[in-house]
Structures are given as structure tokens and as C-alpha cells.
Amino acid sequence: MLLLAEALGPLDVPAAAAGPFALLLALIAILPLAAGHWWHPNRNKLIVAAAVGLPVAIFLLTQPNGTGHLLHAVEEYVSFIILLGALYVIAGGIVVTGDIAARPVVNTAFLATGAVLASLIGTTGASMVLIRPVLRTNCERKNTRHLPIFFIFIVSNCGGLLTPLGDPPLFLGFLKGVDFFWTLRLWPQWLFANGLLLLTFLVWDKIAYRAEKAGDIRRDEKQIQRLKVHGLRLNGPLLLGVIAAVLAKKYMPVFPACELAMVALLLVSLWKTPRDHREMNKFAWGPILEVAVLFAGIFVAMVPALALLHKHGAGLGVTEPWQFFWITGLLSSGLDNAPTYITMGELATVVANVNGFPDLMTATPSVLTAISCGAVFMGANTYIGNGPNFMIKAIAEESGYKMPSFFGYMVYAALVLLPIFMGVTAISFL
Structure with missing residues (x-):
């Protein structure tokens, strides 16, 4: 991973400079629960992000090397949000x-298909494409609370x-220097976790299906309509174009050539996709604007925190892969998994550097594996762990599905996910 101190020169800041980053993450975790009605409009999220991020930006402009670190963070933010926006908009033009x-x-x-699509068009894109056909297919059944x-x-x-x-933290890792194809070596962990989840779901759904009333089953079987995919002929090649643009960043890293290509692909999708396709998908700008607003503050506020971690991280005593997996995962459960990935990745890079290795992949690739798996997998532990989680909750409730409360969802996660994560730890990180 790219060391900021090496790329831009050292940034020496006091310990208190990490306070705004911690404050912003705490607000993102607490405000949806404590003041959900106020927090819901993106305008108020912008107020919070600006109130925390702007003072940090001004502080950085006054520090030696601070301007360079700030501009670097802005560049990474633009690359990050353009990729997410392109995937979101183009996938939103595909309707099933x-x-x-x-x-x-x-x-x-359906879920197995979604597991594959999630790595190709992102968890947000795959969720957008599949959630409504899944809910529509099951609307005649009654015992379906487990489905969303x-x-x-x-x-x-x-x-x-x-x-x-596939997931925002992994793209941030790519921006920090992790090879695009490196994550493909995580297929054993992907297969283990998703395989067990699909098996658990199949057993659970079979039990629920047997408990359905005969009338509901008959009504479901009378409502059969063949599945059709609309918008794929246009938006499928556009998604491939986004993938090509991301790959090109390795060979043409000059900003913003690849980003402009992704914006062009996004605009083509908006221009050429029939309006009724997005209407059938109930496409809305709100979710991606929420991500853009919050991460604007996060990218700026985490600059001093990463500098402090680079300076003091080796003394924290976190060295083993299993420690990185669980600490990354537990932080990703209560905070957003993308900044958590960056923070833990910087810590691991510092530890590797102290031990005489130039980067993480040369030192102990199992640590980077642990951080990647922890951030992606354990973002599922709560509604606030990953961007699409709340979006799926809202769409399911809009469609008449009764979703558990914040803590009720955590009970499901603890029962289903924690044993799987223990298994991942046993086979990969001990």
C-alpha cells in the first residue's frame, strides 16, 4: 500500500488532530439512531460533514506538507465517488x-447470482438490480422476514x-496501490462465507416454505411471469467500460483521465436508457448523494488520523492476522467499512515497514487478506456497516416486508454470521 509519508513528505500533527475523524464516525453511527428524522435529509448530513471536515481542511493548509496531503485526499475522493456513481447510475438502468x-x-x-454480481458491479449495483425482483417474486408468501x-x-x-x-473499501485499497487482481486470491474466503450463507438460507427458507398456507402457495404459482432483463444491451457494455477504465488506472495513473471516461459512460447511460427503466427500478439519487456527502467529510478528516497512525501505529501491539480481521470487522460493524479499511491498512503497513518490508503484500499478505475480509464481511453485522444495508431495509419496508429493528437485525447477524466468521478465522488467520 502507498505510504503517504513517502509519497508526500511527513505530516506532523498533534494527537488532537485525530479527534474530528473519530467525531465524524461517531456521529455517522449515532445520529441515525438518536435523531433519525433530522438525519434523514442529505442536507443535514452535508451540514455535519462540512462542520467537521472544513476546520480540518483549514488546519491542513497551515501545516508543512499539509496542502499536498489534502489535495491527495481530494483526488482519491473524486476517484472514489465517480466510480461508485458510475456503477450506481449504470446498474440503475438495468431492470429485471x-x-x-x-x-x-x-x-x-437469486442470492447466489447476487453474490457473483456484487463483485462485478458492486454491492450497491447488484442490490439495485436484484432486490425488487426478489421481493416481488416472494410477495405472495407470508414467512419471508428472513429474505431481505x-x-x-x-x-x-x-x-x-x-x-x-465489489465494495468501497477494496476500491480505496486499489487507489492506495493494491493490485486490481490481487483480490481474486480471496476466492477461498469468498466461497466459504457465501457458500455457508447460501446453505443456511436454503435450509431456513425450506422450513419457512413448508409453513406457508396452501392458499398462499397456490396464489404464488398462479402469478408466474417470465423473468426479463431490460436495459442490459446498453448498460452491460457500459459497465464493462467502467471496469476497463478502472484497470487503465494501473497503466495511466494520471488524474483525471480514467475518471473522465467513467463520467462519460455514466452520461451515456442517463441519456440513452429509457426513462421507464429507471422508474421501474424506482431509481433515486438520494443514496449516492448520501455517500458523496458523508465521504467528502471522511476523506478530509481522516488525513491527520492516518498521519498519526503512520507515526505511532507500530506501538499499538496489533500484529497478527486474526487481530486485524476482528478489529477491522468490529469497527466496520459500527462505523463505515471504507474508512475502517484505510485506517487498519495504514496500521498494517506501518507494522510491515518497521519489520523491514517495503509494503504489506511483500511482508504478510495474510494481514491484507484479513483486513479485506473483515471490512467486507462484517459490514453486514449492522444496518450502518455498509452503504446498501439501509437502502435494502427501506426498499423492503416500502414493499410491505417487516424488517427487524436496529438491534433485532444485530441478533440475526450474531446468530448467522458470527459462527461463519469464526470459521473464516480458523481456516485463514490462525
């Missing part, structure tokens, strides 16, 4: 219509491990 029999095998196939929960576990989180396109 139809209603097939809501049998357990069918539902499992497992959708969040698999499609919105654990499926996105295999490429930097």
Missing part, C-alpha cells in the same frame, strides 16, 4: 421484471470480496 415461483431453490439461486436479511448478508456485503469494484 417478472414473477416466478417463490420456491427455496429459486430464492437461493439474507439479501443484505450476501448481496449487499459478503459477495463483494473478489474485485475492487
Whole structure:
């Protein structure tokens, strides 16, 4: 991973400079629970992000090397948000219509497809494409409360491990110097976690299906409509274009050539996709604007925190892969997993550097594996762990599905996910 101190010169800041970063992450975790109605409009999120981020930006402009670090953070933020925006907009132009029999095998196939798509078009993109056909297919059934929960576990989180396109923390790792194809070596962890989740879901859904009333099953089987995919002929090649643009950053790292290409692809999708496709998907700008607003503050506020971590991280005593997996994961559960990944990645890089290695992948690739798995997998532990989680909750409730409370969801996560994460620890990090 790229060391900021080497790339831009050292940034020497007092310990208190990390306070705004910690404050912002705490506010992101607490305000949705303590003041949900006030927090909901993106305008208020912008107020919070600006109130925390602007003083940090002004402080950095007064520090030696601070301007360079700030500009570097802004450049990474622009690359980050353009990629997410391109995937979100282009995937939002692909709509799946139809209603097939809501049998357990069918539902499992939906989730398995989502697990693969999540690594190709991102957890947000895959969630956008699949959540409504999944909910529509199961609308005649009554025992389906578990369905959107497992959708969040698999499609919105654990499926996105295999490429930097899959989940925001992995793309940030790519921006920091991790090779694009490095994440493909995480397929054993991806297969283990998603395989167990799909098996657990299949058993759970079979039990729930047997408890359905005969009338509901008959009504479901009478509502059969063949699945059709609309907008793929246009937006499929556009998604491939985004992937090509991301790959090109390795060979043409000059900013902003690749970013401009992704913006062009996004605009083509907006221009050429029929309006009714987005209307059927109930496409809205709110979710991606929320990410853009919050991460503007996060990228600025974390600059001093990363500088302090680079200076003092080796003395924290976190050295083993299993420690990085669980600390990254638990922080990703209560905070956003993208800044958590960067923070723990910087800590691991410092530890590797102290031990005489130039970078993480040369020293102990299992540590980078642990950080990647912890950030992606354990973003599923709470509604606030990863961006799509709350979006799926809102769409499911809008469609008439009763979703558990914040803490009720955590009970499901503890029962289903924690044993799987213990298994990942045992086979990969001990």
C-alpha cells in the first residue's frame, strides 16, 4: 500500500488532530439512531460533514506538507465517488421484471447470482438490480422476514470480496496501490462465507416454505411471469467500460483521465436508457448523494488520523492476522467499512515497514487478506456497516416486508454470521 509519508513528505500533527475523524464516525453511527428524522435529509448530513471536515481542511493548509496531503485526499475522493456513481447510475438502468415461483431453490439461486454480481458491479449495483425482483417474486408468501436479511448478508456485503469494484473499501485499497487482481486470491474466503450463507438460507427458507398456507402457495404459482432483463444491451457494455477504465488506472495513473471516461459512460447511460427503466427500478439519487456527502467529510478528516497512525501505529501491539480481521470487522460493524479499511491498512503497513518490508503484500499478505475480509464481511453485522444495508431495509419496508429493528437485525447477524466468521478465522488467520 502507498505510504503517504513517502509519497508526500511527513505530516506532523498533534494527537488532537485525530479527534474530528473519530467525531465524524461517531456521529455517522449515532445520529441515525438518536435523531433519525433530522438525519434523514442529505442536507443535514452535508451540514455535519462540512462542520467537521472544513476546520480540518483549514488546519491542513497551515501545516508543512499539509496542502499536498489534502489535495491527495481530494483526488482519491473524486476517484472514489465517480466510480461508485458510475456503477450506481449504470446498474440503475438495468431492470429485471417478472414473477416466478417463490420456491427455496429459486430464492437461493437469486442470492447466489447476487453474490457473483456484487463483485462485478458492486454491492450497491447488484442490490439495485436484484432486490425488487426478489421481493416481488416472494410477495405472495407470508414467512419471508428472513429474505431481505439474507439479501443484505450476501448481496449487499459478503459477495463483494473478489474485485475492487465489489465494495468501497477494496476500491480505496486499489487507489492506495493494491493490485486490481490481487483480490481474486480471496476466492477461498469468498466461497466459504457465501457458500455457508447460501446453505443456511436454503435450509431456513425450506422450513419457512413448508409453513406457508396452501392458499398462499397456490396464489404464488398462479402469478408466474417470465423473468426479463431490460436495459442490459446498453448498460452491460457500459459497465464493462467502467471496469476497463478502472484497470487503465494501473497503466495511466494520471488524474483525471480514467475518471473522465467513467463520467462519460455514466452520461451515456442517463441519456440513452429509457426513462421507464429507471422508474421501474424506482431509481433515486438520494443514496449516492448520501455517500458523496458523508465521504467528502471522511476523506478530509481522516488525513491527520492516518498521519498519526503512520507515526505511532507500530506501538499499538496489533500484529497478527486474526487481530486485524476482528478489529477491522468490529469497527466496520459500527462505523463505515471504507474508512475502517484505510485506517487498519495504514496500521498494517506501518507494522510491515518497521519489520523491514517495503509494503504489506511483500511482508504478510495474510494481514491484507484479513483486513479485506473483515471490512467486507462484517459490514453486514449492522444496518450502518455498509452503504446498501439501509437502502435494502427501506426498499423492503416500502414493499410491505417487516424488517427487524436496529438491534433485532444485530441478533440475526450474531446468530448467522458470527459462527461463519469464526470459521473464516480458523481456516485463514490462525
